[in-house]
Amino acid sequence: MPLIVEQRILAPRVSWLRVAAPEVAAKAEPGQFVMVRLDEKAERIPLTIVEADREEGTIVLVIQEVGRSTADLVRLRAGDTIRDLLGPLGRPTEIERVGTVVCVGGGIGVAPILPQARRHREVGNRVLGIIGAQTKELLILEEEMRAGCERLLVTTDDGSYGRKGLVTDALAELLAEEQAIASVTAIGPVPMMQAVAELTRPYGIKTIVSLNPIMVDGSGMCGSCRVTVAGATKFACVDGPEFDGHAVDFVELRRRQSFYREEERRAVAAAGEGCRCRNA
Amino acid sequence: MPERVSMPKQPVEARRRNFDEVAQGLTAAQAAAEARRCLQCKNRPCTTGCPVEVDIPGFVRLVAAGDPIAAARLIKEKNALPAICGRVCPQETQCEAACVLGKKGKPLAIGYLERYAADCERAATREGPAVSARPDGPQVAVIGSGPAGLTCAADLARGGCRVTIFEILHAPGGVLRYGIPEFRLPKAIVDEEIRYVESLGVEIKLNAGIGQLYSLPELFSLGYEAVFIGTGAGLPHFLGIPGENLNGVYSANEFLTRTNLMKAYLFPEYGTPIKVGRRGAVVGAGNVAMDAARTALRLGAEEVTIVYRRSRAEMPARAEEIENAEEEGVRFRLLTNPVRVLGEDGWVTGLECLRMELGAPDASGRRRPVPVPGSEFVVPAETVVVAIGQGPNPVLTRGVQGLALNDRGYIIADAETGATSLPRVYAGGDIVTGSATVIAAMGAGKKAARAILRELKR
Ligand SMILES: Cc1cc2nc3c(=O)[nH]c(=O)nc-3n(C[C@H](O)[C@H](O)[C@H](O)COP(=O)(O)OP(=O)(O)OC[C@H]3O[C@@H](n4cnc5c(N)ncnc54)[C@H](O)[C@@H]3O)c2cc1C
Numbered sequence: 033m034p035l036i037v038e039q040r041i042l043a044p045r046v047s048w049l050r051v052a053a054p055e056v057a058a059k060a061e062p063g064q065f066v067m068v069r070l071d072e073k074a075e076r077i078p079l080t081i082v083e084a085d086r087e088e089g090t091i092v093l094v095i096q097e098v099g100r101s102t103a104d105l106v107r108l109r110a111g112d113t114i115r116d117l118l119g120p121l122g123r124p125t126e127i128e129r130v131g132t133v134v135c136v137g138g139g140i141g142v143a144p145i146l147p148q149a150r151r152h153r154e155v156g157n158r159v160l161g162i163i164g165a166q167t168k169e170l171l172i173l174e175e176e177m178r179a180g181c182e183r184l185l186v187t188t189d190d191g192s193y194g195r196k197g198l199v200t201d202a203l204a205e206l207l208a209e210e211q212a213i214a215s216v217t218a219i220g221p222v223p224m225m226q227a228v229a230e231l232t233r234p235y236g237i238k239t240i241v242s243l244n245p246i247m248v249d250g251s252g253m254c255g256s257c258r259v260t261v262a263g264a265t266k267f268a269c270v271d272g273p274e275f276d277g278h279a280v281d282f283v284e285l286r287r288r289q290s291f292y293r294e295e296e297r298r299a300v301a302a303a304g305e306g307c308r309c310r311n312a
Numbered sequence: 313m314p315e316r317v318s319m320p321k322q323p324v325e326a327r328r329r330n331f332d333e334v335a336q337g338l339t340a341a342q343a344a345a346e347a348r349r350c351l352q353c354k355n356r357p358c359t360t361g362c363p364v365e366v367d368i369p370g371f372v373r374l375v376a377a378g379d380p381i382a383a384a385r386l387i388k389e390k391n392a393l394p395a396i397c398g399r400v401c402p403q404e405t406q407c408e409a410a411c412v413l414g415k416k417g418k419p420l421a422i423g424y425l426e427r428y429a430a431d432c433e434r435a436a437t438r439e440g441p442a443v444s445a446r447p448d449g450p451q452v453a454v455i456g457s458g459p460a461g462l463t464c465a466a467d468l469a470r471g472g473c474r475v476t477i478f479e480i481l482h483a484p485g486g487v488l489r490y491g492i493p494e495f496r497l498p499k500a501i502v503d504e505e506i507r508y509v510e511s512l513g514v515e516i517k518l519n520a521g522i523g524q525l526y527s528l529p530e531l532f533s534l535g536y537e538a539v540f541i542g543t544g545a546g547l548p549h550f551l552g553i554p555g556e557n558l559n560g561v562y563s564a565n566e567f568l569t570r571t572n573l574m575k576a577y578l579f580p581e582y583g584t585p586i587k588v589g590r591r592g593a594v595v596g597a598g599n600v601a602m603d604a605a606r607t608a609l610r611l612g613a614e615e616v617t618i619v620y621r622r623s624r625a626e627m628p629a630r631a632e633e634i635e636n637a638e639e640e641g642v643r644f645r646l647l648t649n650p651v652r653v654l655g656e657d658g659w660v661t662g663l664e665c666l667r668m669e670l671g672a673p674d675a676s677g678r679r680r681p682v683p684v685p686g687s688e689f690v691v692p693a694e695t696v697v698v699a700i701g702q703g704p705n706p707v708l709t710r711g712v713q714g715l716a717l718n719d720r721g722y723i724i725a726d727a728e729t730g731a732t733s734l735p736r737v738y739a740g741g742d743i744v745t746g747s748a749t750v751i752a753a754m755g756a757g758k759k760a761a762r763a764i765l766r767e768l769k770r
Pocket residue numbers: 065077078079080081094095096097098099100101102103140143144243244245246247273289290293296297299
């Protein structure tokens with residue numbers, strides 16, 4: 033069972049885990065993810081591979097607590113194990129030398145954008161980064177992003193750090209200033225990705241978003257993760273998770289994400305009552 | 313001549329709402345009496361009807377003589393998974409279709425007897441088989457732990473190979489694990505049969521997706537001398553009609569995986585949810601559709617309707633499961649074709665359908681259903697499950713150079729040996745034939761194991 037070798041808290045309810053998974057680390061590329069099942073009774077949930085250290089044989093996962101399954105993962109410490117970890121899954125991001133690129137990460141989305149920014153830099157692209165959070169204490173991985181980008185703009189919704197506003201405000205400025213942007217990659221909450229795609233559409237700039245529908249197996253056998261892109265149904269786990277932001281049906285994605293809202297509440301409530309003594 | 317025995321079942325009212333096994337198994341007296349009906353035919357027509365050639369009169373004679381354990385051992389010489397096959401094989405089109413007794417009356421209940429023998433053997437304390445894999449035997453990789461992969465691995469281990477099964481999910485068994493429900497095939501039995509395969513020395517590596525973790529060519533550089541591909545037909549087909557992505561529409565694979573593999577019927581004790589409305593509609597009429605419909609009932613749906621575009625005679629499900637579904641109150645809307653999923657605020661409210669009538673025979677010889685113009689009507693439903701078949705999952709085959717596929721994406725393999733277009737790469741089961749049966753997949757695994765052993769001896 034994969035062992036957690038190091039754990040840090042990045043922000044309230046956001047945990048950074050370094051996990052021993054040598055076979056996965058050997059193959060992982062930016063844009064790919066793993067499916068994690070914490071214990072016998074847990075759900076399988078998708079998490080992006082934020083870093084892969086091939087020599088050490090470890091991968092880094094960054095998890096934000098939003099419900100039952102992520103809450104259980106955020107509680108883990110070094111020395112704990114994860115029952116099942118499957119990966120790498122999904123198509124790797126296509127990263128080539130194209131010139132100037134923009135990487136936008138919102139909230140927890142900063143974690144998955146980081147490996148992409150780093151790879152863009154490695155292949156010789158000029159990387160402009162934009163990261164944002166609701167408030168200062170929720171901003172994550174700023175140092176790492178700064179090191180990976182030529183220039184980094186930071187926003188907070190409440191103005192407690194960096195410039196006040198949304199990542200899209202900063203992007204609008206960049207789009208106006210910069211001449212030759214080859215691509216924009218945006219990862220974060222669905223409304224943010226949608227807003228980014230709307231901003232870049234008039235400029236005709238290639239815009240890539242990483243979709244996060246509800247998944248079960250992560251290997252193309254259930255269709256839970258289906259999304260509509262350019263009018264066609266795609267399975268995000270095997271055809272994505274990255275797609276052309278200008279062609280994604282974001283409204284459908286948001287609706288499908290809310291499929292189990294009622295059950296999610298029940299799961300959290302049941303956990304609160306301690307009806308599930310997982311480690312007993 | 314005494315009557316064919318009937319299977320004791322859980323009463324309908326109770327079983328509609330629980331996940332316990334429906335068929336309860338024969339008693340010793342019932343099994344012995346049924347076994348005595350066998351004529352012990354010299355030319356064994358029943359055995360020709362069995363894809364893996366189980367010695368049917370032989371094991372039936374042992375059951376009649378009161379030695380079901382010896383019977384089970386005899387079956388296991390040909391079939392490593394008798395407790396499973398006794399429960400899920402379409403006997404009515406295989407061994408029992410060929411049984412001489414069927415000419416005048418009802419055929420021998422071969423499936424019930426196979427199950428009885430296997431269950432007796434499982435209940436008896438069993439000393440594990442001696443490990444057959446030799447420590448210096450050649451290494452063989454098997455991809456996928458469904459019936460094809462498990463059977464191939466067991467036979468290879470018996471032949472002295474060191475076998476590793478690579479399985480992408482977190483539990484082995486393929487469709488036996490994630491597809492066929494607990495009430496038809498208890499998972500404890502699947503576990504037991506898999507333990508038997510492991511006891512032969514087979515190693516099962518879970519959470520290992522080939523095509524991602526290792527490519528096919530990489531397996532050879534890891535030291536495997538041959539590879540068997542048994543990855544099944546796991547990619548769900550959708551209808552391609554408007555409204556299919558509304559909340560409340562599931563593929564049968566998702567619906568059954570949530571329930572069986574993830575145990576969503578025990579939510580929230582188990583973390584994976586499932587949502588079933590008051591009314592369910594299931595499109596299709598194969599085993600998968602019957603399983604989905606009966607699962608929906610057990611998850612609390614009050615009304616479940618099977619929607620199928622052909623007529624009763626063409627329904628591909630096992631006769632016994634159609635009967636069980638009917639007894640449990642599943643409704644059948646035959647000669648009915650869905651044209652649109654209706655919704656409100658993003659949630660399913662029903663299926664708009666057209667009535668069909670049978671026209672001229674098509675290429676398969678079956679009369680082709682043709683729509684009756686203007687016959688639109690609505691089957692109201694809050695949950696819709698699409699069970700119209702599966703295709704090959706491209707994860708493994710994507711990016712493999714030189715592996716010949718047919719126009720539907722299935723692997724082209726020799727029917728007798730499982731040999732593919734690549735040297736030392738064999739394939740069998742649903743990934744070659746498309747969705748078929750457990751026993752056909754096992755038969756393919758067996759043939760490939762034989763061919764691999766031959767090849768490795770050279
Ligand atoms: C390819 C991919 C990569 C991902 N990478 C990361 C990552 O690196 N770090 C991380 O923290 N999260 C990531 N996610 C999201 C993460 O999988 C979900 O947050 C998690 O499944 C929620 O489970 P839960 O039981 O804690 O919450 P739930 O109780 O299931 O849901 C709580 C809330 O989250 C929403 N939600 C449910 N499922 C998802 C989902 N799949 N994506 C987004 N929101 C969801 C629900 O609508 C609900 O509002 C990724 C998702 C995908 C598809």
